[in-house]
Amino acid sequence: MSVANTLLSAVPGSPSAGIRLLARLGFAAIGVVYLLMGALALMVATGLRLAAQADKEEAVQHLQTVPGGRLLLGLIAVGLLGYIVWRFTQAIRDTEGKGSDAKGVGTRLWYVCSGLFYSGLALYAGRLALQGYADKGGSTSQSLTAKVLAWPGGNWLVLLAGVVIIGVGLYQGYRAFSGQLRNDVDGSSLTSAQQRLVYRAAQIGITARGAVVAIIGYFVVQAGRQSRAGAVGSTDEAFDLLAAMGPLALGVVALGFVAYGLYSLVQAKYPILRGL
Incomplete structure (x- = not known):
């Protein structure tokens, strides 16, 4: 909770206002990541790219090649961390009103898992932003x-x-x-x-x-x-399998990832954040 408190202390207004801002940053960061993943996979499907490497780390790494890439990587890292804070807030404060029965606890644990799913990517993006390089590590x-x-x-x-x-x-x-x-x-x-x-x-x-x-x-x-x-x-191997099934299969899923990225960006602008 010390990380969450540190983040929130830097945000003016009430803690709820800070969490809302972090959640919106999280949606935006996820939107950018999925847009990049979809674009990379779509390039493979259309023959513009040979390898089907389009996992989250690969997508984030491509931000280094654009002007202001390190700043963008830092924003992605902060946004993903904000998403984690929001998911933990959902679970701990039960902002969705799921309750404490077996089903409710299971749903709230899912919120925690959903947040932690992006923890490795947040760390990877942060290291790229600060150091200019980062080791993906093993599987x-x-x-x-x-x-x-x-x-x-x-x-x-x-x-x-x-x-x-x-x-x-x-x-x-x-x-x-x-x-x-x-x-x-x-x-x-x-x-x-x-x-x-x-x-x-x-x-x-x-x-x-x-x-x-x-x-x-x-x-x-x-x-x-x-x-x-x-x-x-992982996602990388899943795209490889889709590519082996043909460019149509990979292209359809790639367009789906682009659609999800755009949807996440809209969610960042017009979110529904209950209980905050």
């Missing part, structure tokens, strides 16, 4: 999988984790078309046509993201079936 997921596989029955645990990840990806598709997304953007300042456009972008983007998550889950399932940690893959 944390593969290292963790190798440790779990060494446990008695570890292959079954890994297989189960893969099934859960596939379920999360499929749930993203359900969430995209269940009407839940209508509560994520304040459309009071938008026309009806603009609201529909934002909603469609959200549906397309979250479905594409869910498809990539499901593919990553498939990799984890294969790691459990084969008792081989090397079978685990």
Whole structure:
């Protein structure tokens, strides 16, 4: 909480106003990252780029090549950290009113996991901004999988984790078309046509993201079936698989990532932040 307090102390106004600002910075940072990922993958699909490396670190690293790149990287790092603070606030203060029953606690734990998901990228972007270089390091997921596989029955645990990840990806598709997304953007300042456009972008983007998550889950399932940690893959390997399926498959998902990036930028400008 000391990091959160340090950030909030630098923001004028009430703590809630500070958290709102951090959340909006977080949405904007995520929007930029997904726009870059989608653009890189789209370049591969159209033959403008040979390798399908379009993971989050690769996307952020490309910001070094633009004027003011280090400043942009610093803003990305701060924004992602702000997103983490907001997600922890949702979980701890229960701003969404989920309650303390099993379902509510599970949802609030999901908020924490959603925030921590971007912690590595925030650190990577921060190091690039301050030092001009940063080591991606090894595959944390593969290292963790190798440790779990060494446990008695570890292959079954890994297989189960893969099934859960596939379920999360499929749930993203359900969430995209269940009407839940209508509560994520304040459309009071938008026309009806603009609201529909934002909603469609959200549906397309979250479905594409869910498809990539499901593919990553498939990799984890294969790691459990084969008792081989090397079978685990990330977004980069998911794009490789889509590229092997053909430029159309990769292009559709790449456009989905671009749509999600644009949606996140709209969410940064017109957020709905309950309980703050």
